[in-house]
Amino acid sequence: MMQERNYNADDCIDNPKSVLSIxxxxxxxxxxxxxxxAFYKKGEIIFKEGDKPLGLMILAEGKVKIFKEGVGGxxxxxxxxxxxxxxxxxxxxxxxxxTATAVAIEDCVSCIVDKxxxxxxxxxxxxxxxxxxxxxxxxxxxxxxRTVTLTQKHIRGRLAESLIFLKDTYGYEDDxxxxxxxxxxxxxxxxxNMTTSNAIxxxxxxxxxxxxxxxxxxxxxxxLPKLERISDLG
Amino acid sequence: MMQERNYNADDCIDNPKSVLSIxxxxxxxxxxxxxxxAFYKKGEIIFKEGDKPLGLMILAEGKVKIFKEGVGGxxxxxxxxxxxxxxxxxxxxxxxxxTATAVAIEDCVSCIVDKxxxxxxxxxxxxxxxxxxxxxxxxxxxxxxRTVTLTQKHIRGRLAESLIFLKDTYGYEDDxxxxxxxxxxxxxxxxxNMTTSNAIxxxxxxxxxxxxxxxxxxxxxxxLPKLERISDLG
DNA sequence: ATCAAATTATGCTGTATAGCATGCAAAATT
DNA sequence: AATTTTGCATGCTATACAGCATAATTTGAT
Numbered sequence: 001m002m003q004e005r006n007y008n009a010d011d012c013i014d015n016p017k018s019v020l021s022i023x024x025x026x027x028x029x030x031x032x033x034x035x036x037x038a039f040y041k042k043g044e045i046i047f048k049e050g051d052k053p054l055g056l057m058i059l060a061e062g063k064v065k066i067f068k069e070g071v072g073g074x075x076x077x078x079x080x081x082x083x084x085x086x087x088x089x090x091x092x093x094x095x096x097x098x099t100a101t102a103v104a105i106e107d108c109v110s111c112i113v114d115k116x117x118x119x120x121x122x123x124x125x126x127x128x129x130x131x132x133x134x135x136x137x138x139x140x141x142x143x144x145x146r147t148v149t150l151t152q153k154h155i156r157g158r159l160a161e162s163l164i165f166l167k168d169t170y171g172y173e174d175d176x177x178x179x180x181x182x183x184x185x186x187x188x189x190x191x192x193n194m195t196t197s198n199a200i201x202x203x204x205x206x207x208x209x210x211x212x213x214x215x216x217x218x219x220x221x222x223x224l225p226k227l228e229r230i231s232d233l234g
Numbered sequence: 235m236m237q238e239r240n241y242n243a244d245d246c247i248d249n250p251k252s253v254l255s256i257x258x259x260x261x262x263x264x265x266x267x268x269x270x271x272a273f274y275k276k277g278e279i280i281f282k283e284g285d286k287p288l289g290l291m292i293l294a295e296g297k298v299k300i301f302k303e304g305v306g307g308x309x310x311x312x313x314x315x316x317x318x319x320x321x322x323x324x325x326x327x328x329x330x331x332x333t334a335t336a337v338a339i340e341d342c343v344s345c346i347v348d349k350x351x352x353x354x355x356x357x358x359x360x361x362x363x364x365x366x367x368x369x370x371x372x373x374x375x376x377x378x379x380r381t382v383t384l385t386q387k388h389i390r391g392r393l394a395e396s397l398i399f400l401k402d403t404y405g406y407e408d409d410x411x412x413x414x415x416x417x418x419x420x421x422x423x424x425x426x427n428m429t430t431s432n433a434i435x436x437x438x439x440x441x442x443x444x445x446x447x448x449x450x451x452x453x454x455x456x457x458l459p460k461l462e463r464i465s466d467l468g
Numbered sequence: 469a470t471c472a473a474a475t476t477a478t479g480c481t482g483t484a485t486a487g488c489a490t491g492c493a494a495a496a497t498t
Numbered sequence: 499a500a501t502t503t504t505g506c507a508t509g510c511t512a513t514a515c516a517g518c519a520t521a522a523t524t525t526g527a528t
Contacts, residue, residue: 068378070386071468078378094371100378122364126356129363136370137328143377144302144312144334151384151427152304155485185506193385195486200507216494216506234305389515419476429516434477450476450524 012060012111015084019131020058027121034117038110046087046102046110053092055114059083062108063170063181067190068100075190078143080169080181092118093132105181150193153234159202160231162192163212167221175220182217206230245318246294246345252318253365254292261355268351272344280321280336280344287326289348293317296342297404297415301424302334309424312377314403314415326352327366339415384427387468393436394465396426397446401455409454416451440464 013020013028013035020028037060040046046057046064059081066079066087078100081087091098092115122129149161163179170180183191189199203219206212211227213220221227247254247265254262271294274280280298281287298315312334315321325332326349356363383395397413404414417425423433437453440446445461447454455461 068382070382071391074386076382076385078381090371090374092371093367094375095368096372096375099375119364123360126360126363129360129367130353130356132367133327133363133370134329136367136374137324137326138330140324140370140374140377141328141330141333143374143381147312147377147381147384148302148304148310150381151310152308157305184504196506197487197508198485200505204507418474430476431478431517432515434475438477 012058012084018058018084019086019128019135022127022131023121023125027125031113031117031121035111035113038112040104040108040110042104042106044104044108046104046108047098048101049098051098053088053098053115055112056089056092056118057087058111058113059085059087060109060111062110063105064102064108065105065187065191066100066102076193077187077191078146079139080166080191082170089132093136105183105187149234153231155192155194155198155202156205156230157232157234158192158194159188159199159206160211160227162188163219163221164224164227164231165191167224172221177220177222179219179221184217246292249318252292253320253362253369256361256365257355257359261359265347265351265355269345269347272346274338274342274344276338276340278338278342280338280342281332282335283332285332287322287332287349289346290323290326290352291321292345292347293319293321294343294345296344297339298336298342299339299421299425300334300336310427311421311425312380313373314400314425316404327370339417339421387465389426389428389432389436390439390464391466391468392426392428393422393433393440394445394461396422397453397455398458398461398465399425401458406455411454411456413453413455418451 010032012018013023013031015021020031023031035055038046040062047053049069061083064081064087065077066081067075067077070076081102087102087110088098090100122132150158153161166181166183167179172178173180185199185203186196188203189196192199194202203212203214206227207214209226211221211223211230213222244266246252247257247262247269249255254265257265269289272280274296280291283303293315295317298321299311300313300315300321301309301311304310315336321336321344322332324334356366384392387395400415400417401413406412407414419433419437420430422437423430426433428436437446437448440461441448443460445455445457445464447456
């Protein structure tokens, strides 16, 4: 566990970007009485395949990858979380143990609201349930789309799509070009269903073609339309 | 549209297997006042990618495949529906147009409850919302698992898994061996992320090995443990 | 009953990509 | 500062699978 870094934990409930922002002040107050905070260093495991979900985790700070282990321990990243989003909620609401593992990509702060409190507020506020249903429905659509592209697109298309996905999820740095997340080549590969070698190779090719530029883990998108064309082409 | 075949449409709301069975008699009555029925012949399109969802469709009779079109029009089946289950509900609850196409595998009966009525009952009955959330959460877990196996397993493993999936979804005929759904080799291929040729070839191999027997579209599982081993092996 | 179209079956060829090996650079640990 | 570890880069080889062609069989339409 890392040191507290002046994080105001109540923010993850009040934050207007959160699904919880639709709650009444009273309901928010109730949740604030029933959460704890946890800190995770870069690389730390937040939860593991097989673990029992303890409550609703809200990622307050940092970035998290959620992946499944496949054939021969090969990782497939199924989701990338950002603040202020839920993590581990799928297993919680399915009343299952976790079927994926969450690892901090950066130092993270996470708030955990215990299960009973969440369920109580959901029963009192239909809007929250409706929002959660909508989130799940969108996420499921995304997952279906991902299944198709990961199975059908060629390496270039898959990588291009992943880069666009990362850009859409985390946005750009101030230069409006650098994707605001720094992944190892291995993680890029595990996101895109390819070997690390091929991720490295294909990133280099993209750089040679002037579509992106690479500086270590810093990836800058130089020609987004072309990247989109590569993704669409498949 | 096909002829009515003496189907008692109210059954799809009263059916104890349905998520709707948890509703109060009053709520059920309300839904029964607000649905219409539709009949589809084998091969007919129920809804198409891009269509706007009109309401909550309950598949009352028949079997339905839901698929997405990928690179070069190649189909990927993302779901197989059976009675009494919802169809097209993902798009409805995501407030999106359909992102997949549904086609009747057999002659089908479907009840459509209009959107407003569904949403009203959901707001009045938190248990229904909770059930729907749980369904979505399970389905999302299934989709993630599927993504991994479709990308990572080899052809034999993917086909074995698909056959087990079909058996788990539709069950056996009275002989306790024949999978209770009759798909074309093309559909089997589109479910398992492979070409039709390879589906045919691999089914033949399984038959030669005595794991299954094939008689046209009738597939009988002769050695389930072995089939599971092939699936787990990858 | 006849013909056309779709489905099933099988074989051959090409290629995308995995899998490995090797070298180098950067970072972390001592 | 020295050494170990980790990550990046690139080339070579093997192979799983797609893609196509052809033929046989079944299904559906007229």
